[in-house]
Amino acid sequence: MLETGPVPPTATNGIRVRNREGSSSASTAVAATRSGSVSSISSPMLSESAERISRESGDGPLNINIATLNCWALPQPWPIGSSDRRLRLDALVEVLRQSDYDIVCLQELWSEDDFLDIADRTSHLFRHKHYFHSGYTGSGTCILSRWKIQSTLIHRYSLNGFPHHIHRGDWFGGKVVGLAEIDADGYKLCVYTTHLHAEYNRDNDLYLPHRLAQAFELAQFVRHTSRDADLIILTGDFNIEPEDLGYHVIRNLANLRDAWLDRKVTSSNERDTGMTCDRPDNCYTGKAVLKTNPQGKRLDYIMYQSIRKPFSIVSCKNCFDIIPGTMINYSDHLGVEAQFRLDVAAGGDKADWAEPPVDIDYRFLERAQDILSEGEKRIIWDRRFFGAICFLVMMLIFGISQIASADSIPFGNALIIIGQIVLTLLLGFSFWHGMVFLTIERRAITETKWNIDAMLGT
Incomplete structure (x- = not known):
């Protein structure tokens, strides 16, 4: 900075x-x-x-x-x-x-x-x-x-x-x-x-x-x-x-x-x-x-x-x-x-003035825990969804690779190459988002939940 x-x-x-x-x-x-x-x-x-x-x-x-x-x-x-x-x-x-x-x-x-x-x-x-x-x-x-x-x-x-x-x-x-x-x-x-x-x-x-x-x-x-x-x-x-x-x-x-x-x-x-x-x-x-x-x-x-x-x-x-x-x-x-x-x-002219201590009501944090837990559940389901996408896309890429030739179809070989590229990109995104980003998101939510647990004494 x-x-x-x-x-x-x-x-x-x-x-x-x-x-x-x-x-x-x-x-x-x-x-x-x-x-x-x-x-x-x-x-x-x-x-x-x-x-x-x-x-x-x-x-x-x-x-x-x-x-x-x-x-x-x-x-x-x-x-x-x-x-x-x-x-x-x-x-x-x-x-x-x-x-x-x-x-x-x-x-x-x-x-x-x-x-x-x-x-x-x-x-x-x-x-x-x-x-x-x-x-x-x-x-x-x-x-x-x-x-x-x-x-x-x-x-x-x-x-x-x-x-x-x-x-x-x-x-x-x-x-x-x-x-x-x-x-x-x-x-x-x-x-x-x-x-x-x-x-x-x-x-x-x-x-x-x-x-x-x-x-x-x-x-x-x-x-x-x-x-x-x-x-x-x-x-x-x-x-x-x-x-x-x-x-x-x-x-x-x-x-x-x-x-x-x-x-x-x-x-x-x-x-x-x-x-x-x-x-x-x-x-x-x-x-x-x-x-x-x-x-x-x-x-x-x-x-x-x-x-x-x-x-x-x-x-x-x-x-x-x-x-x-x-x-x-x-x-x-x-x-x-x-x-x-x-x-x-x-007392603004006094050197020893201080704001009186205030007791913080932590009960509202319990509702925050519930919302964060709902977000954590969504992350788990999203990881499963993108994991399934990764599996299906890999199967499609493997299936397309087994096609020996598509000469009988106009622009067939070009379409196969384009399809493999698109599926590979989809596989990369699904793996990165599902396995990497969602893991980062879940850990960030977990950190917040644990901090709240410490405040609530649980």
């Missing part, structure tokens, strides 16, 4: 200045926002100048503004890639350049060139950056930070879908959770960003054991890497809804709070529902998905927990909705933004 160094900021007297260079359509869009022509949800939080200057000069309690967005930025041409990708990323750059965020976490930014372009064009605000490299296509996850990133760590999930499901692509991305340790004016922040395996079919969720194992690994990773932090912030596209078991695994096992649930409701904006995906007001939402979820899904989260210093949630809301001046959204997801503040009244 290559750590990129800080980019010199554009600043005057220690105060960040907004770079107004460029005259793209996205710049016009930002101007439209100021005129009030679009809903306020379209713009990130823009604080008053005096508050920003005070914070940067070290006066008053520490404020942390953070945002997360699934960018949906597949670089391939449409229809394989993401539609309006270049326009949307340019608009994202413009709105980030005008924002007051301290940290931005992005997912599905699959092209490293796109990441470097965004980081370069916002370097006056986000002096530090990191892209988490993984898989064939890249993990798509990255962090931009106003404060120094002291160190990073990445964990690639042991289960990431199936390599032969090319139409899904999750395996090629190598889903990860990335950690950035950030020094925020002397306070240590552990900021995590992740993107879990997609659901695709809720009624027949083949990937549920994988996603549940990822949720368990995510919670364990956060739990064991954040013990000396002042504040934990976990962001990303979990592909999990609040009522799902994986959501409770993450929250309970890592002892995290959901910023959306803890928010102070100060806006009556009807669009600010918390739903981040498959929303009826998103131009990229298909009509078919609205039949089962007419209001959309909440899949993107900001979770947090104070560890050695008390931080409180000031606000949490949706962001990155409609590009101002257009009918196009920044992504097929909405973003989530939150503001945290050091709670001096609760």
Whole structure:
């Protein structure tokens, strides 16, 4: 993992200045926002100048503004890639350049060139950056930070879908959770960003054991890497809804709070529902998905927990909705933004403050064991199926090899050769998937089950 160094900021007297260079359509869009022509949800939080200057000069309690967005930025041409990708990323750059965020976490930014372009064009605000490299296509996850990133760590999930499901692509991305340790004016922040395996079919969720194992690994990773932090912030596209078991695994096992649930409701904006995906007001939402979820899904989260210093949630809301001046959204997801503040009244100025210990309810892990066991049974049956395929294909190859000649059939010999090649490829795939990949998958599930057994004391 290559750590990129800080980019010199554009600043005057220690105060960040907004770079107004460029005259793209996205710049016009930002101007439209100021005129009030679009809903306020379209713009990130823009604080008053005096508050920003005070914070940067070290006066008053520490404020942390953070945002997360699934960018949906597949670089391939449409229809394989993401539609309006270049326009949307340019608009994202413009709105980030005008924002007051301290940290931005992005997912599905699959092209490293796109990441470097965004980081370069916002370097006056986000002096530090990191892209988490993984898989064939890249993990798509990255962090931009106003404060120094002291160190990073990445964990690639042991289960990431199936390599032969090319139409899904999750395996090629190598889903990860990335950690950035950030020094925020002397306070240590552990900021995590992740993107879990997609659901695709809720009624027949083949990937549920994988996603549940990822949720368990995510919670364990956060739990064991954040013990000396002042504040934990976990962001990303979990592909999990609040009522799902994986959501409770993450929250309970890592002892995290959901910023959306803890928010102070100060806006009556009807669009600010918390739903981040498959929303009826998103131009990229298909009509078919609205039949089962007419209001959309909440899949993107900001979770947090104070560890050695008390931080409180000031606000949490949706962001990155409609590009101002257009009918196009920044992504097929909405973003989530939150503001945290050091709670001096609760002891934020005390060196010996610590989060009170919380007893973790492990009963939900029993249900997780059941789902993982079902996944293990599926693996056993799949191995038998592919073993049978290997046997049948070998018999066919042997039978074809016994044919002396097919001269009486037009192109007969050519067809025999082609048939042998196809069957040989099928044999190779069946053996590799059935004997190799499924063994790896089963051992990964077994490891998760044994870890849960240890927690349950069984």
